[in-house]
Amino acid sequence: MSRPTVSDRTVTLAGPGVTDATLAELCAKSSPQCIELESCGRVTDLSPLARVPSLREVIVSNCRSVRYLGPLGQGPGSLRRLVFRRTPVTRAQASDMTGGSMELVADAVGPAGVLRPPQSLVRSSIDLIRNVAGPYRAEEIGIAFNGGKDSVVMMDLFRCAMGTEFMSRCCVFYLGTSSEEFGEVVRFRNDFVRDWGLSLTEPGGAASMKDSLARVKEMRGICVAFMGTRVSDGGHQTDEVERTTAGWPDLVRVCPVFHWDYEDVWGYTLTYGLPYCPLYTLGYTSLGDLSTTIPNPLLRRDDGTFHPAWELTDGSAERRGRFVV
Structure with missing residues (x-):
């Protein structure tokens, strides 16, 4: 386990040795006023931070695997400032954290209108x-x-x-x-x-x-x-x-994405900036063989070009561009 650095009620966790278990143990056993996470590539869950009553500030920098915040930053509590630097936050998460007196600073909030996956x-x-x-x-x-x-x-x-x-x-x-x-x-x-x-x-x-x-x-x-x-x-x-x-x-x-819908897949992809095959920008919504796959007709524009795959509004029509010969 990575040892935290402690200074004047501030605890700093840094590096790939820090895991979700490291953070959960720290939150259960200490009462800092400020917690800083730096380049913790294996931390996915920040929800234990919501259970530290003394906490006033959280700074999360370059932690690109963070995916779950739970109730962090929501409702009454001592937390006054929450900072995300080079750490993606979904639009829904940002919305949940901006209703109270806490200050949210985030430089990588997901695209507007993208609220999935939960x-x-x-x-x-x-x-x-x-x-x-x-x-x-x-x-x-x-x-x-x-x-x-x-x-x-x-x-x-x-x-x-x-x-x-x-x-x-x-x-x-x-x-x-x-x-x-x-x-x-x-x-x-x-x-x-x-x-x-x-x-x-x-x-x-x-x-x-x-x-x-x-x-x-x-x-x-x-x-x-x-x-x-x-x-x-x-x-x-x-x-x-x-x-x-x-x-x-x-x-x-x-199959970890077995219960995900089409909209969940694209919401996650766009929020976290994942790469994707360029065919999706040309209206293909499901990729098969050359002879059995065309751009989805529902994405066709008046000029004959196609909207990108993530603009399909009916996920059940995902395979509309696939056919059997």
Whole structure:
């Protein structure tokens, strides 16, 4: 555990050694007037700060994994100033914290009008990842990544939950079996993996997803696979965590965004500045093969161009640009 620096009722926590457990223990055992968090890349939950009655000021700097604030800054209390520097805050969180006498200073508030996903949904996804991944070694964990919007969100949630170093030792894999993939998707996927300092396992030569997954398991010895599947995708998955069915490689399948809606995915992506495939800016809302995917007709402008994917107002029409030949 990282040791806090204490000076005149101010406690400073800094560096990647600081975790949610570190902060929770500090809040339970001390009564500072000011807490400073600096570059705590593994801290996702600031809600314990709301339980420190002596606290008057909180300064959070460069803590890019913060996702849950709980009741912090809401209602009566001693807290008078809350500062977020280079630490994203959702528009809904900012709105919740500006109704009282407390001063909020934030330089990275999410886009106007973007109020989803609810922070409780994000927290439950992070908790799910930690609970399932915790008993395994990183080398036993697989993370499926195809470059789509859902898998990007899942990757970010995993990094927030488990940390960059742990994630770098996991098996990130792609199960694609199609020869008709968009070039933009291939380039985005490769650039994303490179920028995140990861390596991508591609089994290749497999005729089906089942065969590809079996080959990944054989090559890397994974026991659990995290996927970007959502309930709206259909398929065999019926819950967030399930063991594969008979005939498939024996694995635990985990889908942290299973209960997320289309609007949740884009709200999270835009608020936290996640990268995304450029096809989404051209009106594509769901990406499949070249021969079966077109921009969503509901996003078509009068001049024949298309609004970006996140402007789709009916999430149930997400797959309107996908068809079966």
